[in-house]
Amino acid sequence: MSSASPAPSAQAVRIVYDDGTVRRFLFASVIFALVGMLVGLLIALQLVWPALNVTEYLSYGRLRPLHTNAVIFAFVGNMMFAGIYYSTQRLLKVRMASDLLSKIHFWGWQAIILAAAITLPLGFTQGKEYAELEWPIDVAITLVWVAFAINFFWTLAKRNERHLYVAIWFYIATIVTIAVLHIVNSLVIPVGLFKSYSIFGGAQDALVQWWYGHNAVAFFLTTPVLGIMYYFLPKAADRPVYSYRLSIIHFWALIFVYIWAGPHHLLYTALPDWAQTLGMIFSIMLWAPSWGGMLNGLLTLRGAWDRVRTEPVLKFLVAGVTFYGMATFEGPLLSIKGVSSLAHYTDWIVGHVHSGALGWNGFMAAGMFYWLVPRLFGTELRSQRAANAHFYLGTFGILLYMLSMWVAGIQQGLALAAQNPDGSLQYAYFVTTLEKIVPMYVVRAVGGAMYLVGMLLMTWNLVSTALRGRAVDGEAMVVPLAAEPKVPWTSLVFARPVVLTVVVLAILGLIYVTPDSAHVPLIAMAIAAGLFGSIGLILTGGGDGPRWHRMIEGRSLVFTSLAVVAVLIGGIAEIIPSLLVQRASAKTAKTQPYTALALEGRDIYLREGCYTCHSQMIRPLRADTSRYGARSLIDDSIWDHPFQWGSKRTGPDLARVGGKSPAAWHYLHMRDPRATSKGSNMPAYPQLLTDRVNLGRTSGKLAAMRMLGVPYTQAQIDGAHADALAEGQVIADELAKDGYVVTPDAEIVAVIAYLQSLGKQLPPPDDAAEVAAPATGGP
Numbered sequence: 001m002s003s004a005s006p007a008p009s010a011q012a013v014r015i016v017y018d019d020g021t022v023r024r025f026l027f028a029s030v031i032f033a034l035v036g037m038l039v040g041l042l043i044a045l046q047l048v049w050p051a052l053n054v055t056e057y058l059s060y061g062r063l064r065p066l067h068t069n070a071v072i073f074a075f076v077g078n079m080m081f082a083g084i085y086y087s088t089q090r091l092l093k094v095r096m097a098s099d100l101l102s103k104i105h106f107w108g109w110q111a112i113i114l115a116a117a118i119t120l121p122l123g124f125t126q127g128k129e130y131a132e133l134e135w136p137i138d139v140a141i142t143l144v145w146v147a148f149a150i151n152f153f154w155t156l157a158k159r160n161e162r163h164l165y166v167a168i169w170f171y172i173a174t175i176v177t178i179a180v181l182h183i184v185n186s187l188v189i190p191v192g193l194f195k196s197y198s199i200f201g202g203a204q205d206a207l208v209q210w211w212y213g214h215n216a217v218a219f220f221l222t223t224p225v226l227g228i229m230y231y232f233l234p235k236a237a238d239r240p241v242y243s244y245r246l247s248i249i250h251f252w253a254l255i256f257v258y259i260w261a262g263p264h265h266l267l268y269t270a271l272p273d274w275a276q277t278l279g280m281i282f283s284i285m286l287w288a289p290s291w292g293g294m295l296n297g298l299l300t301l302r303g304a305w306d307r308v309r310t311e312p313v314l315k316f317l318v319a320g321v322t323f324y325g326m327a328t329f330e331g332p333l334l335s336i337k338g339v340s341s342l343a344h345y346t347d348w349i350v351g352h353v354h355s356g357a358l359g360w361n362g363f364m365a366a367g368m369f370y371w372l373v374p375r376l377f378g379t380e381l382r383s384q385r386a387a388n389a390h391f392y393l394g395t396f397g398i399l400l401y402m403l404s405m406w407v408a409g410i411q412q413g414l415a416l417a418a419q420n421p422d423g424s425l426q427y428a429y430f431v432t433t434l435e436k437i438v439p440m441y442v443v444r445a446v447g448g449a450m451y452l453v454g455m456l457l458m459t460w461n462l463v464s465t466a467l468r469g470r471a472v473d474g475e476a477m478v479v480p481l482a483a484e485p486k487v488p489w490t491s492l493v494f495a496r497p498v499v500l501t502v503v504v505l506a507i508l509g510l511i512y513v514t515p516d517s518a519h520v521p522l523i524a525m526a527i528a529a530g531l532f533g534s535i536g537l538i539l540t541g542g543g544d545g546p547r548w549h550r551m552i553e554g555r556s557l558v559f560t561s562l563a564v565v566a567v568l569i570g571g572i573a574e575i576i577p578s579l580l581v582q583r584a585s586a587k588t589a590k591t592q593p594y595t596a597l598a599l600e601g602r603d604i605y606l607r608e609g610c611y612t613c614h615s616q617m618i619r620p621l622r623a624d625t626s627r628y629g630a631r632s633l634i635d636d637s638i639w640d641h642p643f644q645w646g647s648k649r650t651g652p653d654l655a656r657v658g659g660k661s662p663a664a665w666h667y668l669h670m671r672d673p674r675a676t677s678k679g680s681n682m683p684a685y686p687q688l689l690t691d692r693v694n695l696g697r698t699s700g701k702l703a704a705m706r707m708l709g710v711p712y713t714q715a716q717i718d719g720a721h722a723d724a725l726a727e728g729q730v731i732a733d734e735l736a737k738d739g740y741v742v743t744p745d746a747e748i749v750a751v752i753a754y755l756q757s758l759g760k761q762l763p764p765p766d767d768a769a770e771v772a773a774p775a776t777g778g779p
Contacts (some may be wrong), residue, residue, distance in 0.1 A: 061609020
């Protein structure tokens with residue numbers, strides 16, 4: 001990175017960096033890593049021994065969202081902020097613009113984490129994966145993120161370094177993209193202090209949710225950590241980044257392609273085929289930029305590989321980058337339809353997610369912590385031997401976790417698709433396939449425990465290091481930056497990289513105005529144009545490419561604007577057509593909305609986290625349709641706010657479960673799952689038998705749903721309380737015939753009303769016309 005041009009006759013000034021904020025975020029990350037992983041170990045054990053669900057507040061369905069939020073937003077979030085605050089000040093040669101905003105950011109973020117730790121076990125949830133927190137907390141997240149963004153971009157404006165180093169590029173993309181993702185996905189209609197309904201529903205909500213969910217992984221767990229890699233790996237190795245030009249390709253290709261890939265989470269669902277295909281194609285394309293970044297990181301170590309054997313920091317950073325490469329190879333692989341038909345809804349996905357979270361995020365965090373803490377406290381690391389022990393414990397723990405989940409996922413996927421010679425399913429009973437993989441759940445828990453022990457060892461090492469030193473803030477002598485040189489706007493707008501980008505986007509835009517038969521050739525043309533055009537720029541020395549990029553690096557507003565455009569193109573191109581499809585479907589949909597009591601039951605279903613183990617999406621695969629019924633259509637879930645298609649099946653699909661079992665079976669199943677389903681690892685819900693629904697709120701819920709387009713009449717809204725009691729009495733009378741006495745407003749009655757309605761709002765389609773042959777198992 002070149003040095004900045006000093007102002008004429010400017011005198012060097014002494015800068016004292018704000019490392020107090022770095023220390024606070026760092027140790028908050030360490031604490032929440034232990035909390036999040038301890039909760040993760042508990043829920044892993046609950047899947048083996050359901051008796052560990054000792055209370056409704058510590059049940060699997062409520063703790064699983066707490067685990068994911070703690071690891072993603074508390075552990076990795078605080079680690080990310082520590083790395084950004086430390087590196088940004090040194091890369092820009094200036095102290096953070098506002099100490100007050102830094103403090104608001106830190107304490108506000110910890111307050112949000114505390115609110116999540118309280119509300120999720122209490123059952124306050126939106127029921128959307130990685131976005132469970134209710135609307136008041138979402139508002140707080142927005143405000144704290146705005147404070148962080150203002151502080152960051154204000155610091156950019158005050159910088160004493162003209163050009164922005166690659167790490168800063170990734171931080172900019174993170175800040176602006178997370179803001180867009182969070183705001184759009186959090187749009188809701190509140191119906192109480194801790195209750196709301198997403199403004200999106202059905203397939204529309206599914207696409208928005210996984211546009212958010214996939215890109216939360218991309219822009220919260222990946223891009224900021226890549227920025228940290230580009231800063232801390234060269235620092236630890238004492239080597240420059242291998243290739244500046246590869247950094248450019250890595251950054252722009254990654255942020256543009258990543259945003260399109262969300263629909264690969266929805267393959268073989270009721271989502272329109274064009275969206276599924278687009279998601280799959282862009283997911284496969286992610287191989288190139290992801291591995292470009294991995295290779296750029298690993299090749300930075302040229303000439304320093306001998307130090308990897310002896311230095312724990314480099315061990316963790318190199319292993320972290322390697323796990324990044326593994327995860328970004330596996331992700332595109334899983335997005336291929338044939339592979340997805342086997343892997344989706346199984347533990348293979350769980351293994352994939354944790355290889356990234358533990359291997360990439362966890363090891364990058366450990367490497368950064370071991371490098372930072374001695375410098376933040378002016379001393380040496382307490383124990384190199386303990387750090388090495390942590391590395392080997394963590395590595396072996398990750399491998400046990402990944403391998404056990406790969407085996408469990410593939411084994412269960414094959415078992416679910418297995419057929420007898422006559423075409424019938426070999427394992428028609430879902431729990432039979434679950435029982436086969438319980439030993440792998442034990443291995444997973446052992447691997448997770450080993451990783452947690454390693455983190456405990458790291459905590460001791462870091463705290464001991466801090467205690468033997470004293471807090472030290474970094475200092476530097478810098479020369480204020482000269483005025484920015486003027487460049488004709490035409491040099492920025494009509495540069496060859498911009499022209500190439502416009503051509504590729506124009507080809508892709510033709511997809512929306514051409515027949516379906518032209519879509520694949522157009523996508524191929526766009527890929528070819530982008531690929532060969534980029535190669536041409538490189539072979540000709542880049543033309544004006546690198547020079548043009550150096551110009552926009554010196555202009556943070558222009559750079560940020562281009563990053564926003566790159567990110568928004570994919571989101572707009574995917575979501576707006578789906579919104580139109582949903583609206584058109586709503587006008588002709590024959591699906592009946594939930595009754596007042598069923599809607600209350602659905603809210604309880606969400607509260608207890610049932611969506612974490614059950615899907616409501618029957619794919620057009622023989623294994624699904626033979627086991628659960630006719631495939632799901634887009635109209636089936638059109639009134640679902642939020643959608644409930646699910647991402648993991650620890651239990652069977654429930655899309656058409658209505659009417660398959662009597663009310664008494666559901667009552668027994670909730671009271672003691674093993675009484676009705678031998679081998680089930682589902683928690684018991686005895687509280688549902690005695691707790692009562694507050695039917696005084698039901699009218700307000702129906703009114704909110706009508707605002708979202710659900711066709712409730714005013715009479716239904718006004719009579720919601722009476723209608724719910726009347727339906728509840730029918731179910732209570734049915735239960736009484738079998739000897740089970742409940743009140744008509746008992747929560748168990750509402751849940752039964754909801755479950756019995758699933759699949760009955762719309763006549764099922766004709767199987768013969770809609771069942772497709774899967775890649776595994778045959779027709």
